[in-house]
Amino acid sequence: MSGAEFYHWIAQHPHWAGWAVFLIAMAESLAVIGMLVPGVAMMFAAGALIGAGALAFEPVCAYAVAGAVAGDGVSFWLGWRYRERLRKLWPFSRHPGMLDRGVAFFRRHGGLSVLLGRFVGPIRAVIPLVAGMLAMPVPRFLIINVLSALLWGPLYLLPGMAFGASLELASQVAGRLAALLVALVAVLWGTVWLSKHLYAYFRPRAHGLILRTFDLCKVHPRFGRLALPLLDPTQPDYPGLLAWALLLGGGAVGAGWLVPGDRMPVSLAAWRHPWADYGLTVCAELGASPAVLAFCAGIGGWLWHRGQRLAALHGLIGVGFAATLGALTGGLQRAPLVDGPVLNGIAAYGFAAVLVADRWRGPVYGAAALLVVLIAFGRLYTGAGDFLALGFTLGLGALWLVLVGVAYRRHRAPGTPSDGLVVVAPLALMAIAAALAASHGPEDFAYRPAPVAIRTADWLAGGWSALPAHRLQTFGRPDQALSVQWAAPLAEIRAWLIGAGWREPRAPSPSALLGTLRPDTGIAALPVLPHFNQSEADVLRLIRPTTEGRWLIVRFWPSGLRLAEGDVPVWLGSVAFLEARQILGLVRFSEEQVGDPQAWDLLVAQLATRAGVMVQSGPEGRQALLVLPGKPP
Template sequence: MEHAYLHLLHLLAGHPEWTLTVVFLAAFLESAAVIGTFIPGSTAMFLAGALTGTGSLSLGWALACAIAGAIAGDGLSFWLGSRYKSQIVKRWPFSRHPEVLEAGYRFFDRHGAKSVVFARFVGPLRAIVPVVAGMLGMTPLRFYAMNVLSALLWAPAHILPGVVFGASVLLAGAVSFRLVVILAMLVGSVWLSYRAAALLISHANAWSSAAGRHLGSWACRHPGPLGRAARRMLDPNAPDASSVLIASLIVLVCGALFFGVLEDVVTGDPLTHVDRSVYRFMQSVRTPWGDTVLAGLATLGSTATLAALIVTVVLWMLWERRWRTIGYWLAAVVFSQLLIFALQFALQRAAPNHLMTDAYVFPSNHVAAAVIVYGFLAFLLARRVGMLEALLVVTASMLIVLVIAFAGVYFGRYWVSDAIGGAALAYVWVAIVGLTAIVRHPQPPPPRRWMPAIVLAVVLASMGTQSGLGMMGTPQDMAPQPLSHVTREQWTVSVWQRLPCYRSDMGGDRKEPLTLQWVSERESIRRQLLGEGWVEGTELTPHSLLSLASPDVAATALPVLPKLNNGVPSSLVFMRPGGTRDQRDVLRFWPTGYAVDNGTAAAPLWVGAIAHERLSHASWPLNILRIDKQVSAFDTRMKPAEGLDTALVATVSCHGVPVSLLASAAQ
C-alpha cells in the first residue's frame, strides 16, 4: 500500500500539468454561470493544496491556475449577463427557478460592487452574482477589479488548508502509513460531507417543493396502493422523512462498523496490533498533570453523572407525559447492556491495564452507557430547540463521548477497538429508539429552549460534587515496569532473537531495520555519540518549524520527525551531517524492557536504527527530507560504533538483517 501511495505521488509529480489543468478547470467551472452551482471546485483546490504539501506540486503554479480559472469563470458569467440581459430569465434553469436570480438581485442590491467579492465564498451565489452584475449594467472595469480581488482571496483560502493537510500527512507518514490513510479518509469524509450538506441546503427548498408538486400530481392520478402511500408521505402529520433517513443511516453505518470491529477482534486482525501500539504510546506519554486533567474529564462518564442525567431525563419525560419514550429508552438500555455482557463473557478479552479493572472489555460497556445517555439526551434536546442550538447540542454530545472514550484508553481501562465497538453498538440502539419515537410521535414536540442549560447545570453540579468528595482521584499505576534482567550470555545467545528485526509503526507495518542492539546507560550513549560528532536531534521549536519553509536551509537545521516503534516513541535521537549540506544521518534508540547483567552491574538494552535522509528541493516551499534507501548494510552496521568506547560483541543476522550487538566497556 505504501509503495502504491508513493508511486501515485511520483506519477503526479512527474506530470504536474495534469493536476494544474484540473485545478484551472475546477476553478473555472465552479465560477461559471449555472453549472458552477454543482461543481465542487473547492474540493479540487483542497486536493491540489494537499499535493503541494507533499512536494508533488508547485504552490505558485497551483495558485496561479486557480486564480486564472476563477477570474475566467466569473468573466464568462459577467459576459453572459451583459450580452443576454432580457433572455436569461427565459432560459433554463432560471425559467424554472426564478428565485435563484431573485436571491442574486437581493444580494447585489444589498452589497453593491462588493457582492462580487462576497459571493465568491457563498456557494449558491458564487455563479449567480456575476450574471446579475452583467444584467444590471455594472461597468467591466469595476467588475474585473472586484473579480481579480475575489480570486486572489479565494484561491489561497481553499488551497492553503490543503497544503497544511498534505504536510501533516507527510509528517504522519514518518510515524505510520496507516495514520496517513486514516487522516486522509477522515479529512476527505468531513470535506465531502460539508460540500454535500452545503449543496443540499442551498437547493433543499427548491428541490423539495418541485418533488412535492410532482409527487402530489402523480398521487392524484394513481388512486391505488402506491398513490395512497405517496399521499401519506405528503401528509404534514407524517414523520419527518429527513430524521427517519438519518436514523436509518446511523443504524446501518454503526451496525456495519460494530460487526467489522468484532470480526477484527475475533480473528486477531492488525487492528489488535493498533490497540497494543496505542496503549504503549499512551503509557509512554502519561504525565501527572495529564492524569489529573483526564481523571477530572472522565467524571463526565462516571456512574454518578450518568445516573444524574438518567434521573433528569426520566423526570423530564414524566413531565411531558411521554411514557412510551421512557419505556423504549429503558428497554434499549437494558437490552444493550445484556448484549454487551454476553459478548464480553463470550470473547473474554482482558483489559490492557489489569490494575484498573479485571472485567472483560469488548465491547466497552462504559463507553456504551455514555453513548446511550448522552446520545439519547442529544436526540431529545435537538427536537426541542432551534437548528443552531441542535447542532451545538449534538456536537457537544459527541465530544463528551470522545473525551470519555479517550480517558478510558489513556488509563488502560479498555483498548481502542473496545471503545469503538461499544460506541458503535450503542449508537445503533440510540438511533432505533429515536426512530421509534419519531414514528410514534411525528409531530414536533413543544420547544424547550431552556433545557440545554438545565442539563449543563446537572452535569457541572455532578462533576463539582465528585470533586468536592475527592472522587476524581487519579489512578496510581504510573510506576515504571521493572526491566527483565538477563545475563550477557543469554543476550548474545537467545534474547537478541526475541527483539524485532524492523521498526513497526502503529499499524504493524514494517519500516527501517533495527540494526543496533546496545547495552549501555542512557547518559553513556549520549556522551559517547556527542564525542564522535553526533548532535542531539533538533526539537520542534518555532525556529525549527520556520526552517521548514526556508528557501536555503541545511538538512541538520530541520526538526527530526517523530517515529514510533510499536507505539513507543524513540527515547534517544541523534543526527550528524551527511556527505553534503542537503544530507544527514539520524540515529534513534528505543528501550527494549531488558537489562543485561555482567555480574557486577546491569545496564538497559536498547535497539537502534540509522537512516540517511536527503533534502528534496523539488518540494519547496516546504522542505521535505526523504529517507535514502541506498544506505548499505556496512554503513548502517558499523558507523555508529567507530571510535566509541564500545565493544562490538557480535554481528548476527536477524532474518537477513545484519545486527550489531554493542556493549560499553563497563559491560
C-alpha cells in the first residue's frame, strides 16, 4: 500500500479513523492504562492528518471528546465500585504512591481536580478513579468530565493540525524527504519507547520468570528438554539451542509456504529522494552478509583473543542460524517470510548488545533495537523487503536472540569482562558503516532514466496507456490524474497556452508570502508552489480564470517518452481547480481541488480548437487528452 493509497483509504473510511481516535482518547483517559498509552503522540498524529487534509476536524474532534468522556467515566465507575479495595489490587498494591498522590491532589483542589487532572501528566490516569473512590457526586463529575473533554480534544489536536498543515505546505516543495524524515523519526521514537518499557517491565521480573520456567519444566518434561539446557548451567546448552533452531527454522519455512511474505504489499516509492536513497541504502546494507560477516569477524576475533571463547561460540551459533535460515528460505520460496538481512542484523548486533550490556543495559538494548529497525526500514524503503516479512522476521529474530542471550548468560563464568567490547563493537560498526557510505554517494541515486522512443502511431494506438495514470505523491488525493499527454517542446506548450489566456502564477517571494497573511488575498496573488511526481518537480505550471470565477491550473512533468519522428518529448500533465485555503484562520495559500471532472472538460473544450488533439479511452475508464506537435496560435 503506497502513501497515496493509505491517504485514499483514510479519506474513504473516516469513520474507522474516528473510532481509532475514540479508542486512543479512551485508553489515554483510563485508569492505569493511560500511563502506558502514548496518547499525546497519537493525538498529535491524528491532528497532523487533519492538518494535511486527510481527515475532517469536526468528526475527529467529536470522537476524541467522546473517547475522553468514556475513559474518565469508566475510571470513575471503577473507583465508585471498588472504593478502598482498589488499594489491594495491582498495581496499587505494589505502588501505593500512585493512589496517594491522586488523593492528595483531589483533596487539595476538590472537583476542579477532574478538570486539572485532564492536563497534568503524572496524575492524569488516576484522578477520575480517585474521584469515584472518594464519592464525588455523580452529576458534578459528569458536568466537569464533559467540559474538560471539550477543552482537551481540540487542544490536543491543534498542535498536530498546525504541524500537518505546515508539512502539507512543505510537501509541495520537498514532500518525500520531509515526510520520510517525520515517518523515520516516528518509527525510531516508537522503537525507543517500546524498548524502554519492555526493559523496565522484564528487568525486575527476569529472575521470577526463570524460576517459574523451572517449575513448568517439572510439570511438562517435553518442554523441559527444550528449556532446561538453556537455563541450567550444569547442562550443556548447545543441544538445546540446536533443538530450538530446528523448531524455529522449520516453523518459519512452513509459515512461508502458507503465507507468502509479499501478502501485505507496502510501497514507499512515493517517498523516494536521492539523499534518502543514499542514507537508507547504507542502513539496509548493514544487514547484508558482507557487513555482518565483517562485524562478526572483528568481534569474534577480539573475543577469541581475549579468551572469551564461550561468547564467540554463542555468537557464531546465533549468526549461523540466521544466515542459514535466510539462505534456505530465499532459495526455496518465491516470497519468503524471513528477511535474511534483518535476521542477520538481529543476530549479530543484538548479540553484541547482550555481550556489552552489563552496565548500561537499557541504552545498549535501545541502541541495538534502533539499528535493527533502521535496517528494516531501509529495506522497506528501497523495495528490497516486504512489510509482512519484516514484521515476522523482527518477531522471530527477537525470540532467537532471547534464547541465545539467556543461554550465554546462564552458562558464562561469573565476572566475565566486557569493558573492552564497549569500545570495540561501536568502532567496528562505525568502520563498516563508513566503508558502505564511501562505496555510494547521492549522485548514484540522482539519475533520470534514458528516454524511450516510440512511433507516433504506436503512441496514439495505445502506447499512451503505458504511462502513469496518476501522480505519484506523498500527500494529496490519489485521484490526481495525469490526464494530459502533450507531445511538443516545452516552449511550444507554454507559448500556446499563454496565447490562449493562461498566465504564469505568482512565484514564491517575501512579498508573496506576506500576502498569505491577508484573509482577502485572491488566487492570482497567492504563490503557487511546485508539485512533485516521484522525483521530478513540475517543469511548467500555468493558471487561468474561468467564466464562473474559478481558477484552473495545469502542470506538466517529463514522461520519459519521446516520439521517434523528430525526437519530440512527451509531457505528462494534470489539470485541476485552484482554490484558496486557510489554516486556522491565519495563513492563506492556494491548493488544488482535484477529482472534479469539470476542470478536465474545460481544458478539452479549449484545446478542441487546436489541430492534432484527440481524447482516448483506456482500461478501467481511463481517459487521456493527447496533443500532437503543432504551431503556436
